[in-house]
Amino acid sequence: xxxxxxxxxxxxxxxxxxxxxxxxxxxxxxxxxxxxxxxxxxxxxxxxxxxxxxxxxxxxxxxxxxxxxxxxxxxxxxxxxxxxxxxxxxxxxxxxxxxxxxxxxxxxxxxxxxxxxxxxxxxxxxxxxxxxxxxxxxxxxxxxxxxxxxxxxxxxxxxxxxxxxxxxxxxxxxxxxxxxxxxxxxxxxxxxxxxxxxxxxxxxxxxxxxxxxxxxxxxxxxxxxxxxxxxxxxxxxxxxxxxxxxxxxxxxxxxxxxxxxxxxxxxxxxxxxxxxxxxxxxxxxxxxxxxxxxxxxxxxxxxxxxxxxxxxxxxxxxxxxxxxxxxxxxxxxxxxxxxxxxxxxxxxxxxxxxxxxxxxxxxxxxxxxxxxxxxxxxxxxxxxxxxxxxxxxxxxxxxxxxxxxxxxxxxxxxxxxxxxxxxxxxxxxxxxxxxxxxxxxxxxxxxxxxxxxxxxxxxxxxxxxxxxxxxxxxxxxxxxxxxxxxxxxxxxxxxxxxxxxxxxxxxxxxxxxxx
Numbered sequence: 347x348x349x350x351x352x353x354x355x356x357x358x359x360x361x362x363x364x365x366x367x368x369x370x371x372x373x374x375x376x377x378x379x380x381x382x383x384x385x386x387x388x389x390x391x392x393x394x395x396x397x398x399x400x401x402x403x404x405x406x407x408x409x410x411x412x413x414x415x416x417x418x419x420x421x422x423x424x425x426x427x428x429x430x431x432x433x434x435x436x437x438x439x440x441x442x443x444x445x446x447x448x449x450x451x452x453x454x455x456x457x458x459x460x461x462x463x464x465x466x467x468x469x470x471x472x473x474x475x476x477x478x479x480x481x482x483x484x485x486x487x488x489x490x491x492x493x494x495x496x497x498x499x500x501x502x503x504x505x506x507x508x509x510x511x512x513x514x515x516x517x518x519x520x521x522x523x524x525x526x527x528x529x530x531x532x533x534x535x536x537x538x539x540x541x542x543x544x545x546x547x548x549x550x551x552x553x554x555x556x557x558x559x560x561x562x563x564x565x566x567x568x569x570x571x572x573x574x575x576x577x578x579x580x581x582x583x584x585x586x587x588x589x590x591x592x593x594x595x596x597x598x599x600x601x602x603x604x605x606x607x608x609x610x611x612x613x614x615x616x617x618x619x620x621x622x623x624x625x626x627x628x629x630x631x632x633x634x635x636x637x638x639x640x641x642x643x644x645x646x647x648x649x650x651x652x653x654x655x656x657x658x659x660x661x662x663x664x665x666x667x668x669x670x671x672x673x674x675x676x677x678x679x680x681x682x683x684x685x686x687x688x689x690x691x692x693x694x695x696x697x698x699x700x701x702x703x704x705x706x707x708x709x710x711x712x713x714x715x716x717x718x719x720x721x722x723x724x725x726x727x728x729x730x731x732x733x734x735x736x737x738x739x740x741x742x743x744x745x746x747x748x749x750x751x752x753x754x755x756x757x758x759x760x761x762x763x764x765x766x767x768x769x770x771x772x773x774x775x776x777x778x779x780x781x782x783x784x785x786x787x788x789x790x791x792x793x794x795x796x797x798x799x800x801x802x803x804x805x806x807x808x809x810x811x812x813x814x815x816x817x818x819x820x821x822x823x824x825x826x827x828x829x830x831x832x833x834x835x836x837x838x839x840x841x842x843x844x845x846x847x848x849x850x851x852x853x854x855x856x857x858x859x860x861x
Contacts, residue, residue, distance in 0.1 A: 393444075399441070399446060400450075401465065401466060403437065403454045404463055404465045405468075405480070406433065406434070407431070407434065407458065407494075408468065408470075408489075408491075410428075410429050410430065410433065410590065411431075411491070411590065412563060412567055413469075413626070414471065414472060415563065416473055416627060428544055428625065428626075429590075430590035431494065431501055432501060432505070434498075435505045438451045438454070438509065448511035452513050452514045452515065453515075455513060458498060459495065459520065460519070461491060461492035461495045462488055462490055462491070463489050463491060464487070466484050466486045466487075467483075467484070468569055469567060487569060487570075492582055493588045494587075496609040497588070497589045497590065497591060497605065499519060499520045500521060500526055500604060501591065503520040503523055503526060503606075504523070504604065504647065506520070521607075521608065523646075523647045524648055525608065526606055526607070526646065527606075527643055527647070528603070528604055528643075528644035529603055529604075529605055529641050529642065529643055529644060530601065530602040530641075531600065531601055531602075531620055531635060531637075531641045532599060533601065533620075533622055533632045533635055534599065534633055534635075535599045545627075546594055546601075546625070546631075547589065547622075547624075548592055548601055548620060549586065549589075549620070549622075550586065550588075550589075550619070550620050551586055551619055551634070552586065552617065553617040553618070553619060554616055554617045555577075555580060555584075556577065558619075558621065561628075562630075563628045565582070565586075566586070568582060587609065589603055589605070591603065591604075610637070610641060610643070613637045613641075618636075618637040618638070619634030619636055620635045620637055621633075621635075696756065696757055697710060698710070700808055700812060701805060701806075701812045702813055703813065703815060703816045703820075705820050705821065706805055708827075709801075709805065709823070709827060710755065712830075713755060713793075713802045714752075714756050716793075717752045717756070720748055720779075720783070721749070724741065724744050724782075725745070727741055727744075746763065746766065746767065747765070747775075747782050749761040749763075749765050750765040750767040750775050751775050751776065751803070754803055755802065755806045757806070776799050776800055776803065780792060780799075792830075794829075794830070795823070795826050798830075
């Protein structure tokens, strides 16, 4: 396991933990927001060896892909926010910033992408690992991870230009961005399972190679505790794809995801079916859906500016993860930027004349303040000195996205540039802004309930009437909206505190491979 200095984290002061929990025994039973601790560049004997570095990444991949089974209905065993494979890129960025040579990290990804790794790490063998178990080195074996390579190679293609170091392996290991497409598939509603849990994963199974096994983890697990029969090996090689990174719309039981098109094309020529599985209990929760008949192809990654909305979460933002930055040049000034007071915003807003009661007026005015504050945060992020051109371009995409929602809730606001989202449905704009929120802020600043946001926007647009007496729909959002206002105030207070803390200038690692 890595030294503690590499990955220090702290619970954020705006975490729900600080609002609702006072007993330490409950600290990890609620949803907790974390922030990365100060970055400490390490050298010499303080850093892991190259082999230990690779084992660390292999162990994390196995932990995310093959978590140890947990009881499905025991609340204190639930993982509230499970990771997906995108965590590898954040981890690599953090290691690079702390002094890990670029060619080490490039080799980590190159070796993973072959689909077969030689490793002395293992997937978890208990629900919670002790420190000595995490550090343990097992007998070195060859392990097949091909079930996750379709997803991993797609993600590397998407993220590679956002990493602060070059990838030196052959381009044949990853698809071109032109061949990465968005797909969606509608599933029958899971029977008896909560649609709010976050432990779902997508499984694609080739029925020409046999029936889907009940003990799927055992089939995927290629070590001493897994199924190493000839049939299981064939399945791991070519009969299954598992996706950890996708969007799940519970209202319509639809999964959407980005994936290399050659994999989908191959599956559509055979008898492949898609399933939703729970990764905590390792139970299948839907019947199979034909990939040939039900997978719908959407746009390519390069079709439009959607790619700009992938916030390089491994890059800096002054409001949440100040230690994630890897600028191209040292900053010469550590003067903090202090946000404007809560009562002020970047421009005055106006109340639509047809809003006819105090409840709806409060909704609209406070939501306008929130969006203005959101715009200010992105503007600060955009003006970060020393940003690479591709990152700055991406952040301009975020500004246009939020400007489009602001235009729809504030009649006095005119975007300085065309947003290119004018033809989008209101629900789509709100969903996009919610994604940008977590990419830019890393914390929920908008109202948590998407229906609440939609209701306010529809009030402004006039598609939902605002009468002299508040509607029942408006009244049902009052308590939730008050919680949103309090959360926003806590966020602003926390951000002011963060902005006043001096930032150490970044240190470049002279041992990195050429970039």
